[in-house]
Amino acid sequence: MWLRVVQLLRPSIRRPILSTSFSTMTDELKYRLPTNVVPTHYDLTFYTQIAPNTSKFGGFVKISLDILRDSSTVELNSNDLTLGEATISSDASQIQQCEKTVDAEQQRVSFSFGQTLKAGSKAFLNIPFNGQLKNTMTGYYLSTWQDKGETKQYALTQFEPTDARAAFPCWDEPLLKATFAITMISTPDSTNLSNMPAISETTYDPASHSETSDIAQLLSSFPPSDKWKITRFQTTPKMSTYIVAWATGNFVHRETTVALPLSRKTIPLRIYSTPDVIHQAQFALDVAARVLPIYEEVFEVEFPLPKLDTLVASDFDAGAMENFGLITGRTSAFLLDPEHADISGKKNVAMTQSHEVAHMWFGNITTMKWWDNLYLNEGFATLMGEVIILGEFLIFPEWKARESFISDHLQSALSLDAKLSSHPIEVECPDANHINQIFDSLSYSKAASVLNMLCNYVGQDKFLKGVSIYLKKHLFSNAVTEDLFRGISNATGVDVVRLMDNWIKKQGFPVITVTENGNGIKLRQDRFTEAGLATPEENETIWNIPLSIVTVDANGDAHVDKTALLEDREKEFAIDTTRDFKLNRNTIGVYRVLYTPERLAKIAAAAAKQDSIFTLEDRMGLLYDIMAFSKAGLAQPSGLLTVINALGATEKEHLVWSSISEALSGLLFTFWESPQIVESLRAFARTLFVPLVQRLGYEYSQDESTDVTQLRTLAISSALMGQxxxxxxxxxxxxxxxxxxxxxxxxxxxxxxxxxxxxxxxxxxxxxxxxxxxxxxxxxxxxxxxxxxxxxxxxxxxxxxxxxxxxxxKSRDQDIIYFFRGLQSNVSARRKVPEFFKTNYDTFMKRFEGNFMIKSLVSTSFGGLSSQEDLLMAQTFFKDKDNSKYHMALAQTLESIQTRIAYINRSSADVESWLSEWENRPKL
Structure with missing residues (x-):
């Protein structure tokens, strides 16, 4: 799933994590389905009726079961469905339920049959069901669009993580894979889509009784004059319920074909949407066609389906979703004006589509056993889809995917993980309220960053070979962290389990403090937090840190030692400190590096030179580290301003300028209630960016480089920041x-x-x-x-x-977060936003029940506040609220306010002093 709204967005949250213990076992028993029976196949048949006042669906599911233990009860998931009387067939006998028990809190139903089903036997469970179609953006739901002023509707699914149970009764856990044969019944003018291609479409006239008795009975309550389209789809491969998907509506499509190198088959690729926007869908289709064959070749695993569709949805909660064979997502995730597309829009569409196609392997073919390993899906799809495939395989080399990864993912991950309220990549999440909250920058961006660091350490070719080994060993099954690392170990000869265990299972990340002596450098690692170095009780983890040290020889040539590891709290390394050096070459490591002020000044001066040995990525990392250290009290913000001033004199790269702009924006966001600091920072921003505007102008050309286009856009927006x-x-x-x-x-x-x-x-x-x-x-x-x-x-x-x-x-549910972000960016509205949220709290909780949105609204509404009074207000308001759906976001938001208060109190005088000296500098 793509959640840049994330980060997305991608997301937001945290709480202290319990260690794996007896509590975990009891949680499993409480929140996981019993394993006395397991599904192997679903025959799912249902109708959809979309009407102006009441839209509904209903049908029946026949589930093939393996009986693993003697049982007289069958328990599965169901949520907000009306269930008919269940029957079960075994050994040629059919048994009706004698009792049904519904657990609404755990979203389960238990059927008792009064007769024992024998272990080792097979059975067939038949359950009729009905449900209401609503505009929920979860489960099976309605979406609306405007057709020449007329409001029209269609229906589609969004099941990840736990909403398949809201569309049909099922075993809604990723480990309980099965095959699915789906039959959709809809109005004759609709287009029906699902995971697999249709094998037949027929029109059913009730008067003719040409259909099976089951379908005739299902439709018997409708007027005899109604006609129906019946679409039967091929049976899916074995897969989890959360990637089952379907949709019905008046869709149109564009189509191409792609030849796959490994399977040597040619399959159709289509993109569907409502008719009004289909002309904007070609780019997303083209991206899918380019990346799909590469994935098959790189992973050495055949794409198993006979087609791949994408459906552009008018209403969608997340960014996009990787349903097997039927990707779905927002209009902003897949649509572009073919004549006037902006660079950021093209990047978003390409990254989204490539990310979701990567999931066809990572998540769909091989699936995590439980949601605590969500990162196996999302971290890999982020790294593969947005960096390795788009950048390394030259799909869009001009976008500098590896360099952009630092700002797009690594820094957002480190920012969230610097909080004591963060969580490990592999995180305990027993129930649905916890699961929804871990779709965040740690499961996506930190996981991708850790995997990227591993890839760099062992080498990309060996890394991808290990990934292929992992996928082949777990085809159409489930896996955990150690399975992946064993595959990479087999390909590299490195003990990856030992090397990476703490990166995955421990919260936080290290800062490496560098001191120099006569023999070289002494390094010490400690856990970094946004409030400074961790306290002793928070500083227990020792990470195995790939140092990637760049040094300079007597000829001025750079050398990089990728083998150097810091595996202890402290260690010395022999290097020549009379010449330039730097740790974390290309800013690939998931850590920060704290130098002495004298060394930092030398690195900054060297980085500003035209022929510097320090790369674009090095300069970005240097800036981001200083930003974080000034916020944490490990360095003064005046040092950050000094480095910005030095780099601004010679810098040409858009991405470094973007980091500079981000740093200044962060200072303005922090000191927004200090007028003198704000006015001086704006003046400083003008001296940096207005000359760029004057040089680059306002006109764009198709002949110019992508970097020039992006730099112009950044320069203008940053000059506006300077007013x-x-x-x-x-x-x-x-x-x-x-x-x-x-x-x-x-x-x-x-x-x-x-x-x-x-x-x-x-x-x-x-x-x-x-x-x-x-x-x-x-x-x-x-x-x-x-x-x-x-x-x-x-x-x-x-x-x-x-x-x-x-x-x-009037706002669409999917768009509300954009309204809140715009308001939070406005100092005139920043304190109005939390008051608005508080006044309408009950409305928002009901409006976004079960969505990813609510946690983002909490963090956005309160995340810009900066006083002790603000903190007390937020704590008081949430004190008596049920925060089970957003407790992580709340904890992180309150921690952010506390950190900002400390930053302001500690650093205001330092910022004022530097800016005063800068304003009084001799004018050239």
Missing amino acids: DKQVIAELQARFKHYMETGDDSRIPADLQSSIFITAVKYGGQAEYDAVVNIQEKPKTPTARIAAIYAMGRTEDPVLLEKTFSYILG
Whole structure:
């Protein structure tokens, strides 16, 4: 699943983790289904009726069972379904249930049959069921779209992690794999989709009674005049319930074919959507066609399905979902304006599609045994889909995927994992409330970063060979962490289990403190937290750290030692400290490095040189480490400002400039209630970025490099951060031209967010209304999201209240997080957001029950606060709330506020002093 909304987003949360003990065993007994019987095959038949007032579905499921122990009861998952009388057949006899017990809290139903089913036998369980279709974005749900002013609906599924049980009674745990034969019954004009291709489609007229008695009985309650389409699909391979999928609606599609190198078969690839947006779906289809053959070749495992579809959904909670053979996701995840696509939009679509295709192997063919190993799915799909395949296999080399990984994933992972309220990558998650919360930067980004570090240490070819060994050994079955590491050990000869165990199973990450002596360097590792070094009781873990030390020889040539490991608390390494050196070459390691101020100054000076031995990735890592150390009190923010000032004099790379912008934005976010610091930081930002704007201008060309395009966009947005009057005036003029003429040709796709925000922030009612109209009738998904952010950036109190009212009355559920993020970025609204959330708490809890969204709303609403009064307010409000669905996000948010308070108290004078000296510097 793709959750950049994540990070996504990707997500947000934490609590202290219990050690694996008796409590874990009892949790398993409480939250896991009994194993007296297991499913092997589902025959699932159901109808879908979408109507203006009441939409519903219903059918029956026949489940083939293996009886493992003598049993007279069968227990499985069901949630919010009306179940008919169950029957079970065994040894040519059919037994009706004698008792049914429903556990709504655990989402289970238990059937008692009054007769013992013998161990070693087989049985067939038949359960009729009915359910309501709602706009929940979970289970089997409704989605709406506008067709020439008319609201239309269709239905689709989202089962991960635990919502297949809301669509049909089943054993809804990843370990309990089975095959599925699905029959969908729908209106004749609908298109029916599922994991496998259709093997037949027929029209059923009740008057003809041409169908089986089961289907005739199922449809007998409808008027005889109704006609139905019956679509039967091929049986799936053995798979988990959370990747079962189907959809029915008036879809259209685009299609291509792809030749697969290993299986030597040619299969169709299709992308489906509603008719109004299908013209924007070609790019996502093209990406799938390019990456699918590469995955098959790299993993040395055949793609097992006869087709691969993608469905673009109008309403979707996460970013996208890897259902086997039927990928689903948001419009913003898969749609692009073919004429005016921005770089960030193209990256998002390509990464999403590649990520989901990677899941066809990681997650679908080979599946984690339980959700505590979610990272085996998500960490690998992130690394493979977004870095190795797109970058190393030259799909989009111009995007610098490996370098971008540092800012896109590594730093977000370290930021979250620096909290005491973080969690290990492999994390205990007994029930659904816990499972939903671990879809976060640790399961995705930290897991991907740790795997990337391992890949670099053992070598990519051997790493991928080990992955192939792992997949082949666990085809269509389930696995745990040690299974993966044994596969890589077999390919490399390295004891990967020992090397990586603490990276996966322990919370946090290390900081390496570097001191110099006559023999070289002495290194010490301690757990790093956002409040500084961990206390002794929090500092027990010793990680095996690949150091990747870069040194310089007498000729000035760089050498990298990838074999060096820090396996103890302290260790000395002999290097020549009279020459430049640095740990963590290319910022691949999942740790930070703390140098003495003198060494840091030398590295920064060397990094700023045109012929520096330090790479783009080194410069990014240097900045991010200093940012984190200044926040944690291990360095002064004045040191960060000094490094920014030095790099800004010579830097040419977009990604380093992006890190600089991020650092300044972070300081403005922290000291937002200190007017003098804010004004000085804005002036500093203007001196850095306005010259870039003047050099690069506002016009984009198809002939320019991707780096130039991205640098221009960044320079303009960062000059706006500095409130440069000329840049503001230019963007206002471009939006004014659009308002007066309806011509948006002066609003490049890469600048639309900056232009919309500027227009609303410095404008009035007319500009606000124009952006609202764009949001409601967007040309592209990215235009809608940009407009939503802009609606939250108005500084007019009346218009702010309109935005809050819009959230409650008109916003789509999937878009609400964009509204909150736009508002949190607005200092005029930052304290209004938590009050709005508190006032409407019950509404939001009901609106997003069971979704990923609620935890993000908690962290976004309160995460920008910075005073002791704010902290007390948040603690008081949540004190009597049931926070079981978001306790991790809440703990992390409260910790963030505490850290920010300490940062402000500790560092305000230092920041003011540096900025004062900078402002009074001699002018050239």
